[in-house]
Amino acid sequence: MRDFVQRVVETLSVDDNKDRVSVVQYSRDPAVQFYLNTYTTKREILDNLRGLRLKGGRPLKTGAALQYLRDNVFTASAGSRRLEGVPQVLILLSGGRSFDSVDAPASALKKLGVLIFAIGTRSSDSTELQKIAQDPTYALSVPELTDLPSVQQQLQSSVEAAVIDVTPESPTVLVDHAKKDIVILLDSSDGTRNGFPAMRDFVERVVEKLNVGENKDRVSVVQYSRDAEVNFYLNTYTTRQDVVESVRGLRHRGGSPLNTGAALQYVRDNIFTTSSGSRRLQGVPQMLILLNGGRSFDNVDSPASALKKQGIFVIGIGTKSSDIGELQKISYDPSLALSVNEFTELPSVQEQLSSVMSTVLVRASPVTPTVTVETQPAGRDVVFLLDGSENTRAGFTAMRDFVQRVVETLSVDDNKDRVSVVQYSRDPAVQFYLNTYTTKREILDNLRGLRLKGGRPLKTGAALQYLRDNVFTASAGSRRLEGVPQVLILLSGGRSFDSVDAPASALKKLGVLIFAIGTRSSDSTELQKIAQDPTYALSVPELTDLPSVQQQLQSSVEAAVIDVTPESPTVLGMLTSTASCLKGYLTCLTFTEGKALALIVD
Template identity: 70%
Template structure:
């Protein structure tokens, strides 16, 4: 295993602004030997690899190790440049079937755009290796680890095929389509400046651009009214100016269900600027001051099926259970006493937005204008295990 890692590292251009390498061993628990920002030269990495000592232990908890790597290795503080679009690669060597469940952590790594290559021995579970890998074809097997040299070229080739996907994944990771659905009934008239301020503070945190974040605002009461679509404004200043100039719509009845249905059919669409079919996360932030006069269940379910990530913010007049049913998960529902207290919400909301999953299923665009990184210009992340 050490020889295998050395041969991979020999092909890298290690440097602070080039390739970075980290190594982890695991059995029952994971242990980081060095992080992505520990060594800045190939010689230092090679010396560290040669100095590795077998960790030992039982059982083999691959699921927990993957979670550990995600939480403690692929992070800004430990040298990961994931959010800057640098390819993130995890090479896993597993000598048997995992004692714990791997599906949740493997899925989470894929959602973050981390390319996982799983290499197993004859005692490994081939189907588990495929589930662990970013794609089933990224799973490789050897009779035993003394034969790892036979898959060295395969790994290099597969990493080369992964590289063209990086620009696409980076665009997804740094892009969001954000729609605000604002309760504009008569009951919220005096609170409307606080609502506008809330929207402005969220927009201030976004990277607004045609190829990055896009924003739409809709007011509703009995009927919804689009103030601007996702493709109306392409700069932050334009959006902030439009939000400042909003005029309260008014209306007596609060038909949240009809408004959600309207968004599905008229706002989260390609013609209105939505990039849902390209895999860009779709975010809906709902502000509601009371219980809906119509049913929200069917339209909320339809939005979830489309992959819309809904965050619902209600005042004390709202139905907390209704807000939870509307949200893409119960913890994405927030409540404040009054809309004048909305200042307490953005930090919670922004933390949730940063943890958004991404959809990595759309096909990679073949646009020749896309910038492609070199195959090994990456974070290489190698957990070791032993039987």
């Protein structure tokens, strides 16, 4: 075992700080031989390994050891660069069956974004190893530990090829930008019969711009009406000419009714799969382009959400007969729901689509694409952003009362929930931070004395950016990096004088769930852009009518399961979030070098 570890370390790039290594032994209890930040040269690591001696002890508790790694080794203080987007790899060498359960600890490591390889012997439990490993194919076996050299090349190849989705504390995803898997879903119901030739020509032009190949871009086309039908899979064709010829031969299927939800579910279950040619598990960006000509007869919410959770970037393109709200729900970001009057006008959005596709960074999720946190048991960090401009002078008391009633429902005293209040007009002003008060009484006492800030113009974009930089931070009391859901409730009484797009996107990228509540004087489209989902943009005629939406807001917050995906520190090579990348057509960089390796030795 010791010799095997030495040979693996010999292949790594430690001296230039690309790779870091930790070694842990365990039996009943784990014992760290050295951490990821203990040594900075390969020579130091190898010298230590040569002196490695058996720890001894029994029984074997692999579950406890895995949990220990999660809590003590894959941490920033121990040298892990997980929050910087560096892939985290665990190689387990085991010679027997565990005396405790490995299920929960293994799952917790995977949720943290750790790629696990498990190597055992004939004395090991193969089922247990497969549970531990990221994928059953990553559970390797040898007759005896002396046979470990026989799997070294296989292990090394797998580690080198692996691209790991680092979640939940970082949205950074290491992806291969040289290739994409693109599925095109065509509405071929009776309603699109006249426009189908234009759809087909549009698809052909999209394909013409791709670099199709076995190890480059892959394309699949699916038609649907009542049911979905595959024209060809991602691994059917390996040349652009073959794809183009197949597209030219597409014939309109027809049929009714239009079941877009079922079609989305179909492509998730049958097309974005390894057997159909998807390289999602290898970190290759996954894209779905939907061309739609009508409202769906079934619900699209759950299938669309499932695609996003799997890391699939969806762009919806519709006509005047489509339901724009539905397309916004389906698309990865509401602003990416494109629209034309008729399919014959599709060339007008061709350039926009090409720009999006050229910069797309899709979260490629090997096993657990998202990590969900139940809001109530874990607590929440709740920030209220109040329009304190002259727009709300008449309704400010109603706003203040509304915030007080919401706070009354929170669990502040036991430190589950934390609250911050910020007012803004031209500039934001913090009333108190998330860590200012620790009891509900203190918060309510402060709120009773809240007075209108005043001022104009209203700059909601600047206020959102301020929250991101100064309130949703650890120093201000945010527990985002601990996985605590982050909630923002915006109360606005008018249209913003600056752009909200990029700041709202940045907050969402940080993992903040945003609810936006406005009045008839607000811009409903603006509120929908700000909110996490258009359904989270609520409206009342006047601020005095806020009590009418309190229960709706409370129910939504209570039910919300938040994908906690904060942003990594800004470093060269950090990935820009999908939304901000696309909205600004920025050049996105990827940090692809370096691996953090931890070896746990039985």
